[in-house]
Amino acid sequence: MQELINQYFDVGFMVDHFDQVLEGFWLTVQLSIVAGILSLIWGLILAQLRQLPGKGFLPIRFATIAYIDVFRGIPLLIMILLISGSIPSLEFLPEWLRIPQWFGKPDNFWFGVFAITITYGAYMAEVYRSGIEAVPGGQMEAARSLGMNHRQAMRNVILPQAVRKVFAPLLNDFIALMKDTTLVSAIALSEVALAGRDLQSQFLNSSGLVLGAIMFLVVTLPLARFVDKLIAREQGRFTRGAPRVEAL
Amino acid sequence: MEIGSMAPASSAILQLRNIHKRFGQLEVLRGVDLEVKQGEVVCVLGPSGSGKSTLLRCVNLLEPPEQGEIFLEGKDICRGPESGTGEQSWELNFVRQRVGIVFQQFNLFPHKTAMENVTMAPEKVLGKPAAEAQAKAAQLLERVGLADKLNEYPERLSGGQQQRVAIARALAMGPHVMLFDEVTSALDPELVKEVLDVMRELADEGMTMLVVTHELGFAREVGDKVVFMDEGVIVEQGNPADVLDSPRQERTKKFLGLVLER
Numbered sequence: 001m002q003e004l005i006n007q008y009f010d011v012g013f014m015v016d017h018f019d020q021v022l023e024g025f026w027l028t029v030q031l032s033i034v035a036g037i038l039s040l041i042w043g044l045i046l047a048q049l050r051q052l053p054g055k056g057f058l059p060i061r062f063a064t065i066a067y068i069d070v071f072r073g074i075p076l077l078i079m080i081l082l083i084s085g086s087i088p089s090l091e092f093l094p095e096w097l098r099i100p101q102w103f104g105k106p107d108n109f110w111f112g113v114f115a116i117t118i119t120y121g122a123y124m125a126e127v128y129r130s131g132i133e134a135v136p137g138g139q140m141e142a143a144r145s146l147g148m149n150h151r152q153a154m155r156n157v158i159l160p161q162a163v164r165k166v167f168a169p170l171l172n173d174f175i176a177l178m179k180d181t182t183l184v185s186a187i188a189l190s191e192v193a194l195a196g197r198d199l200q201s202q203f204l205n206s207s208g209l210v211l212g213a214i215m216f217l218v219v220t221l222p223l224a225r226f227v228d229k230l231i232a233r234e235q236g237r238f239t240r241g242a243p244r245v246e247a248l
Numbered sequence: 249m250e251i252g253s254m255a256p257a258s259s260a261i262l263q264l265r266n267i268h269k270r271f272g273q274l275e276v277l278r279g280v281d282l283e284v285k286q287g288e289v290v291c292v293l294g295p296s297g298s299g300k301s302t303l304l305r306c307v308n309l310l311e312p313p314e315q316g317e318i319f320l321e322g323k324d325i326c327r328g329p330e331s332g333t334g335e336q337s338w339e340l341n342f343v344r345q346r347v348g349i350v351f352q353q354f355n356l357f358p359h360k361t362a363m364e365n366v367t368m369a370p371e372k373v374l375g376k377p378a379a380e381a382q383a384k385a386a387q388l389l390e391r392v393g394l395a396d397k398l399n400e401y402p403e404r405l406s407g408g409q410q411q412r413v414a415i416a417r418a419l420a421m422g423p424h425v426m427l428f429d430e431v432t433s434a435l436d437p438e439l440v441k442e443v444l445d446v447m448r449e450l451a452d453e454g455m456t457m458l459v460v461t462h463e464l465g466f467a468r469e470v471g472d473k474v475v476f477m478d479e480g481v482i483v484e485q486g487n488p489a490d491v492l493d494s495p496r497q498e499r500t501k502k503f504l505g506l507v508l509e510r
Contacts, residue, residue, distance in 0.1 A: 141310055142355035142414075146369035146421060147344040156372055160359050 010207040017199055017208050024195030025215045031109065031191060032178040035116035039177060040170065042117055043124025044159075050125065051132060053150050064125075071122040077183050079119055084111035084187040112184035120177050127169045131162035168230040175220050175227075192216075260319070261286045261456050262307065262425055267316035269302055276302045277313065278480035284425070289457045291467035291488070294477035295503055300460040301352075303477070304427045307458065308347045309340055320346060321424065348418030349427040352434050354410040356402040362389060362413045363398045366420045374421070381420075388416040392446050408439030412446055419450075426450065428459040464507060468492055476500045 014021075049064040071079075088098050088107070096102075100110040135158050143153035185194035192212040199208030262284040269277040276299045284290050292300045305311040307318060309325065318326045325339045357365050366385035370376045376384075389398055392412040402410050411431055418426060428447065432440045444466050451457055451470050461467060467474050468488045475485040476495070484497045495501045 136353075136355075138351060138353050138355035139357065142351065142357070143369075145308055145310060145344060145349045146417070147341065147373040148369060152372050156368060157357055161357075164359065 006205070008206050008210050010205060013203070013205055013207040014211045018211070020199065021192060021195050021208055021211045021215070024190055024192035025212060027109070027189065028178070028181050028191040028193075029219075030105075031112055031116075031181045031184060031189075032174075035113045035120070035181065036174050036177055038113065038117040039120035039124050039173075042121030044128055046121055046125035047128035047132060048154065048159075050129060051154070068122045068125050071119050072126070074119070076115060076119045076180055077186060079115040080112060080183055080187060083115050083118075084108055087111065106189070108184065108187045108189045111187060112181065112189060116177060116181065116184075120173065120180075123173055124170060127166050127173060128162065130169075131164075131166035132158055134165050135161045165234070168227045168234065171223060171227045171230070175223050178220065179216065259285050261321055262458070263317075263319040264303075264307070265317040265319075267303070267306055267313045267318070269299075269306055269311060269313045276480055277306065280316070280477075280480070280482055282475065282482065282485075284456060284458055285472075287454045287456055288472045289451045289459065289470055290473045290475060291471035292458065292460045292475045292477060293462070293464070293467065293503070294483075298477040299480040300477050301429050304349065304429050304458060304460055307343075307425075307427060308349050309343050310349075345421065346424045347427060348421055348423035348425070349429065350411070350414050350418055350431045352430040354402070354407070354414045354434075356410050356413055356417070358402050361399050361401055362394060362405070362416075365402070365413055366417045369417070370420050385416070385420060388419050389413065391449075392416050393442070406439060407435045408442045411435065411439075411443045415443075415446055415450075425456045425458065428457065428461065430460050430462065432461070432463060462507065464492060464504075476503065478503070 046064055046068060049060055050068070052060055084107075087093065090098060099107045101107060102110060139157050139161065140153055143157040144150075148156065181191060182193035185191055185197065188194070190198070192215060193209070196206075196209030196212040200206050260283040262282075264280055264282040267277050267280040268275070278299075280299070280303060282290070282303075292303065294300050302311060306313045307320075313326060316326070317324055320343060323342065325343050356362075357368065360368065363382065363385050366388060367378070367381040370381040370384065371378060386395070386398060389395060392415055394409060394412055394416070397405060397409060397413075402413070405413065414431075431447075432443050435443065440463070444463060447457070447459070447466070448470050459467075459471070471488045473485060474488045474491040476483050476491060476497070476499075478499050484491055484495060484500045491500065492504065495504060
């Protein structure tokens with residue numbers, strides 16, 4: 001029993017190495033926020049490209065669907081390895097892109113951001129799409145009949161309603177994204193998982209990793225509760241409101 | 249702006265010729281001809297599935313017809329080179345700046361207040377300054393009897409109030425022709441009158457109106473012309489008293505009999 005506690009829950013060990021783990025977790029948080037925001041934006045762009053009307057935009061719609069299908073199907077770890085291991089060798093790229101050091105962050109931080117954004121952008125595009133499709137067709141018709149073009153109708157009428165509908169699922173994706181940032185440890189970014197792993201192999205003690213896991217829970221548990229609340233509120237709103245009959 | 253081919257001399261503000269529209273295998277409109285004169289109120293009656301709503305939606309190109317011609321103020325709005333959507337943008341702008349539509353299901357923007365519902369298109373499409381759009385919107389909402397509901401969201405309004413906001417929203421674009429697509433069908437019976445009253449006032453002020461409705465009383469009292477449709481064609485048309493009281497066609501008689509039996 002004591003051995004188990006020493007291995008996983010050695011409080012003295014956690015206190016001694018708290019700063020080191022927290023430093024890693026802080027990097028995790030930064031990675032999550034930067035990649036999270038970029039994924040939200042990229043996903044929204046993809047979702048809109050997918051909804052462009054008419055025959056003329058068929059190639060763009062097709063390319064967008066292909067992108068979404070492909071990058072949802074590739075493991076994030078492979079994307080991380082692929083990007084970090086290839087971009088620095090592409091001589092035709094400018095130095096600032098081959099070895100990005102923006103905002104004082106190392107290149108593996110940015111390669112992680114790229115990989116996560118490419119993958120999670122595809123996930124989030126699908127979430128946005130479900131929101132766009134959940135807006136009744138009469139909304140687009142009303143907007144178009146008032147003289148708005150597709151773009152104006154999307155921006156002023158459809159997207160504000162769609163984003164409200166999918167706020168909770170987007171937040172769920174963000175929680176998943178945050179956990180997946182630990183995969184960037186594979187390319188030696190000393191975020192929280194790698195910090196814990198270093199301690200583990202140095203001292204043969206897993207308490208550092210457990211401490212990292214606890215830090216995750218401190219953030220993800222309240223977020224998950226918040227998502228539940230949002231979903232409950234959305235459902236409450238739906239049942240309270242008058243039923244909307246769709247025109248034939 | 250390009251000039252389409254001109255309609256022959258006529259006082260009609262809106263002219264439909266041989267309009268055909270199909271959805272897949274189903275031919276919903278099978279050659280419709282119709283004229284609406286300036287300031288005229290034309291009421292379209294008919295059983296469900298007869299193509300009434302589709303006809304309205306053809307007029308403002310929400311469902312562009314596959315065949316036939318539509319002249320709006322003498323301009324052919326259905327021709328022109330095919331674009332990706334089968335809709336030509338200058339025709340769309342021309343039509344939608346002149347034709348307003350009110351839907352059965354209101355289709356108000358639920359995330360906007362009554363006022364914002366009315367100001368959105370004038371601001372975003374016509375580029376009117378916010379203050380001007382708001383002043384106009386307040387005036388229109390007062391006209392439909394909602395001066396005290398300017399800042400309410402649609403979900404806090406009754407069906408009749410929502411429909412009146414929808415009318416104000418369409419009027420805000422300064423239409424020359426108003427289309428009404430069964431606008432009282434989704435309303436509780438006690439709310440129908442307040443909407444019909446607004447439409448009656450609008451007709452009295454000289455608005456040109458094409459009204460798809462099941463309200464025979466309204467058609468009789470306000471309509472200048474009644475059109476009866478069935479199975480995608482116009483079966484009978486004429487002045488309201490003639491069509492409603494002494495219909496010549498069997499199908500019209502049968503339909504009116506069923507409606508009056510209620």
